[in-house]
Amino acid sequence: MISTLIKRYHHSRLTAARTRVQAVQEKILLDLVRANRATPFGREHGFAGIRTLEQYRAAVPVRTSKEYAGYLRTVYETDPCHLTAERPLFFAMTAGSTGDYKYIPLTPSFKNAINRSVFAFYHFFESQCPELAHHPIQFLVGSAEGGTAPVGIPQGFVSGFNYRNLPAFIRRKFIIPYWVFTLENADDRYYAMARFLAANGRVAAIGAFSPMNIANIVNAVQARLPVFIQDLERGTLSIATAPPAPLDLPRQTELARQVSDWQRAGNDPVALTALLFPHLKYFACWLGGNMGHARDNLFRIMGEKSVFEMPFSASEGVFAVPHKLNEPGGIAAVTSHFLEYIPEDAIDDPAAPTLCAWELEPGGTYYQVVSTQAGLYRYNMEDLIRVKDHWGGIPVVEFISKKARQISIANERLNENDVTEACRIACAQTGTLLKQFIMFPSRDGYYEMLVEGRIDDPQRFADAMEQTLCNVAKGYDFEREDRLLQPLRLLQAQDGQLSDYVHARQFRSALPSAQFKPIHLSNEFEGARDFAIQSSHVAADRYAGGLASQVSA
Numbered sequence: 257m258i259s260t261l262i263k264r265y266h267h268s269r270l271t272a273a274r275t276r277v278q279a280v281q282e283k284i285l286l287d288l289v290r291a292n293r294a295t296p297f298g299r300e301h302g303f304a305g306i307r308t309l310e311q312y313r314a315a316v317p318v319r320t321s322k323e324y325a326g327y328l329r330t331v332y333e334t335d336p337c338h339l340t341a342e343r344p345l346f347f348a349m350t351a352g353s354t355g356d357y358k359y360i361p362l363t364p365s366f367k368n369a370i371n372r373s374v375f376a377f378y379h380f381f382e383s384q385c386p387e388l389a390h391h392p393i394q395f396l397v398g399s400a401e402g403g404t405a406p407v408g409i410p411q412g413f414v415s416g417f418n419y420r421n422l423p424a425f426i427r428r429k430f431i432i433p434y435w436v437f438t439l440e441n442a443d444d445r446y447y448a449m450a451r452f453l454a455a456n457g458r459v460a461a462i463g464a465f466s467p468m469n470i471a472n473i474v475n476a477v478q479a480r481l482p483v484f485i486q487d488l489e490r491g492t493l494s495i496a497t498a499p500p501a502p503l504d505l506p507r508q509t510e511l512a513r514q515v516s517d518w519q520r521a522g523n524d525p526v527a528l529t530a531l532l533f534p535h536l537k538y539f540a541c542w543l544g545g546n547m548g549h550a551r552d553n554l555f556r557i558m559g560e561k562s563v564f565e566m567p568f569s570a571s572e573g574v575f576a577v578p579h580k581l582n583e584p585g586g587i588a589a590v591t592s593h594f595l596e597y598i599p600e601d602a603i604d605d606p607a608a609p610t611l612c613a614w615e616l617e618p619g620g621t622y623y624q625v626v627s628t629q630a631g632l633y634r635y636n637m638e639d640l641i642r643v644k645d646h647w648g649g650i651p652v653v654e655f656i657s658k659k660a661r662q663i664s665i666a667n668e669r670l671n672e673n674d675v676t677e678a679c680r681i682a683c684a685q686t687g688t689l690l691k692q693f694i695m696f697p698s699r700d701g702y703y704e705m706l707v708e709g710r711i712d713d714p715q716r717f718a719d720a721m722e723q724t725l726c727n728v729a730k731g732y733d734f735e736r737e738d739r740l741l742q743p744l745r746l747l748q749a750q751d752g753q754l755s756d757y758v759h760a761r762q763f764r765s766a767l768p769s770a771q772f773k774p775i776h777l778s779n780e781f782e783g784a785r786d787f788a789i790q791s792s793h794v795a796a797d798r799y800a801g802g803l804a805s806q807v808s809a
Contacts, residue, residue, distance in 0.1 A: 258425045263382070266375035269591050270577065274648025277590055277614040282309055285594040288627060291365070297327065297339045297633065309612075313634075318598070318610065318625055320636045321358065331631065332359045333406045339631025340365075347405050348414035349767070350571035359405065360571045362414060366629035373567060373574040373589040380579045381461075381564050385538050391460035394431050394453060395419070395540070396469050399438040399768040413769055414571050431456045435500050437768060444495040445768055446476035451484070451493050454532045455505045462533075463540030465566050466773065467547060467554035470539060474525050474557050477532065481519060488512035526559040539563045544584035544655045546672045546776045548680050549690070556689075568655050572637060573628045576653050585654030587647045588613050593629075597622035600640060603659065610634075616643045616651045623659065640671065661777045663697050666740035667731070670695075670703075672777040674729035679776070681728070682720040686713065692754045694775055695744070696783035702742035704784035708754035714799045718746040722801025743801035747784055757787065 273280045289312060293303035301315045330338045337343055344361035351357055382388045398413030400420050405411050420434045432452045439445040450473045453459050464470050477484050483494050491507040493499065514531050521527075529536065536558075543551060543565045551563070565584055568576035573593050576586035588595060595613050600621040602608035610625055624637045638659035645652040657671035664670065675695050683690060690709035698704055711717050722743050726733040735741040758775050780786070 259378075259429075263375045263379040266372050266591075267379035269372065270376045270587065270650075273590050274650055277649045278612070281590055281594055281613055284591075285309060285312060285627060288594065288629060291629075292339070292341050292631070295337060295339060295341055295631075296335070297631070301633070313610065316634045318596075318634045318636050320638060324632070324635055325358070327631070328358060328360070331361050331407075336361065336407045336409060339633075340629065342629075344409050346400070346414070346417050347402075347409055347411035348417070348571035349402055349411055351769075358571075359411060360414075360632075361630050362417070363629055363631070366573075367418075369592045369629050370569075370574050373569075373577050373592045376591075377567050377577050377586075380577065381540065384581045385461065385562070385564065387460040387535070387537055391458050391535050392429055392431050392456065393461040393463065393540075394449075394459055396432075396449065396462070396464035397434075397437050401438050402767050412767060431459060439495070439497055440768065441496060442472075442768070443476060443479065444497060446472045447480055447484070448493060448495055449473050450477045450532065451487060451505070454488070454511065455508070457511075457533075458535050459533055460535050461538035461540055461564075462536065463566060465542050467539070467541045467550040468774070470541060471550075471554045471557045474529055474532070477528065478523070478525060481515070485512045485515050485519075488515065525557045529558040537561060540566050542566050542568075542584075542655075544568075544673070546657070546661070546676045546774055548673075548676045549683075549693075549776070550774060552680060552683075553691075568641075568653070570637070572630065572632060572635065573626055575624060575626065575637075575639075576641075576655075579647070579652075585642075585644050585652055588651050588653055590650055594627040596625040596627075596634065597641075598625060598636070613651055614649055616653075618643050618645060618651075621656065657777075660779050661775075663777060663779055664731075665697050665701060665703070666735040666738075668729065668735040668741065669731045670729055670777065674725070674732070675777045678721060678725040678728045681724040682717060685720045685724075686711075686717045688712070688717050691751075692758060692774065694754065694758070694783075695777045696787075697779070697781050698745075698784070699781050700742075701740070703744045704747055705744050706747045706749055706754060706784045706787060708749045708751060711748065714746055714748065718744065718799040718801045721746070725801075746799040746801070747788070749787075 289303045289306050292298045306312050306315060327339060332347060340361065340363050342363040342365055344363050346362040347359040348362050349357050350360060397415035397419040400412035400416035402412030416437055432449055436445060436448045439448060462470050487494050488508040489512045491505045493503055493505060518528055518531055539561050541563060543563060562581050564581055565578040567574050567578060568586055574589050576588055578586035590613050596610035597616060598608050598610055600623065603623050616622065620643050622641055624639045624641055626635050626637060627633050640656040640659060640662065641653045642656055643651045644654050656673045661672035662669060679693055688711050690707055693705060693707040696704045696706065705721065726736060
């Protein structure tokens with residue numbers, strides 16, 4: 257089969273790179289520089305004279321997204337070939353964690369580079385999950401229908417662009433037609449996904465970058481259960497937007513009867529999942545960073561299953577290839593882009609030297625810098641990663657947190673991963689079910705934790721959260737012991753309000769997205785108070801975390 261041969265080929269390329277990482281990486285870099293030496297950016301930075309890595313570093317400074325914004329704006333608004341000799345096929349819209357869209361040019365070479373890692377990922381995934389050889393899988397994507405850039409190039413979410421343009425030999429593995437992912441109404445969108453997946457009945461794996469997107473499939477069925485049962489009986493799809501072509505959905509009277517029986521038996525969502533998707537054995541989603549709490553909620557709704565992490569990636573590129581079931585992190589994507597890293601403790605030093613992939617130490621923490629065929633040259637992603645291990649000579653890295661999600665009140669350097677893990681543990685200890693939560697720093701010397709969900713004993717949860725945060729984040733523990741930080745304060749928001757706040761900050765357009773990224777640690781001092789003042793959604797009661805015996809005089 258063609259797809260199998262392609263996956264094996266790219267896996268073999270990555271495997272071969274284990275013993276020659278430096279040579280592979282330097283060739284990617286010098287080919288990139290050579291191909292783009294005549295562009296305005298290439299002339300500005302002397303690409304024609306660059307023959308070595310050292311010359312490249314001397315000619316091109318490391319820049320953050322804010323510092324690079326002018327170059328990307330030029331490509332988007334006036335000169336599509338300002339950064340790359342190739343004209344972009346598409347502009348990938350990415351909001352990241354800021355809510356303000358950037359537009360990343362997707363060139364043919366950039367697309368090919370990403371595919372080298374994506375196909376290697378598929379090989380690892382399918383080799384460890386044998387059911388995928390005989391059953392379809394489904395990835396959830398965003399819409400590519402984002403209009404047109406000022407230079408006349410289409411724009412939207414890159415996952416939708418790739419899905420829409422899949423070759424036939426790959427498309428047959430998937431179930432849901434692309435138009436479903438373009439539906440503006442989110443409830444209709446997830447309901448239609450569920451309807452197509454249930455009609456097929458054989459899906460073995462469902463994938464999305466955020467676990468929340470997968471869980472929404474079953475949530476949508478529960479929200480429209482009578483309509484869903486009727487659609488099963490009639491072979492129809494009841495949504496507000498007419499499908500672009502006649503549907504060929506089967507009548508599933510037996511499944512309709514089983515769902516009706518399930519409804520009378522007690523509404524356990526895990527049992528509903530088993531009825532709708534009897535062959536579902538795997539999820540593919542992000543495990544690291546701030547996704548741990550969302551993963552637990554996914555298991556609560558659809559049942560605990562094995563998880564193969566999605567590639568550590570963004571619209572700016574793919575940076576690591578997962579290779580082990582039920583483990584976060586993956587092999588650095590050394591066959592796709594040129595990768596550099598800045599040690600965590602040197603990130604604020606403008607003269608800090610960068611390290612290459614072959615120079616990283618196990619256990620080290622670094623910020624990632626990329627050079628790609630999209631026209632990003634020494635682009636600081638501001639993603640903090642940890643080196644877990646090595647796969648031959650290639651580092652295995654795990655995403656920890658965005659730099660903007662690492663906060664200090666008293667030099668504790670708390671990150672979003674710490675907060676997420678502490679909350680997972682505290683929820684398990686106290687039987688708490690949270691839909692959403694955000695920690696905000698306060699200038700008064702403590703963190704305020706704004707939560708939405710069911711908390712039977714708020715004081716007990718506040719105490720547990722404080723204790724687990726001290727256990728998980730040693731910097732927080734040290735500053736609490738030295739009394740430079742006060743105990744956290746717990747505040748409860750009304751149902752739906754905090755989720756609406758997060759969505760409003762993350763999505764500035766109605767374009768359907770498949771990459772909702774929860775915010776669990778904000779860099780906005782006094783953000784919780786501002787939320788309370790502006791919305792009046794926060795309860796009057798505030799619960800301070802415990803540990804009085806440890807910090808009292």
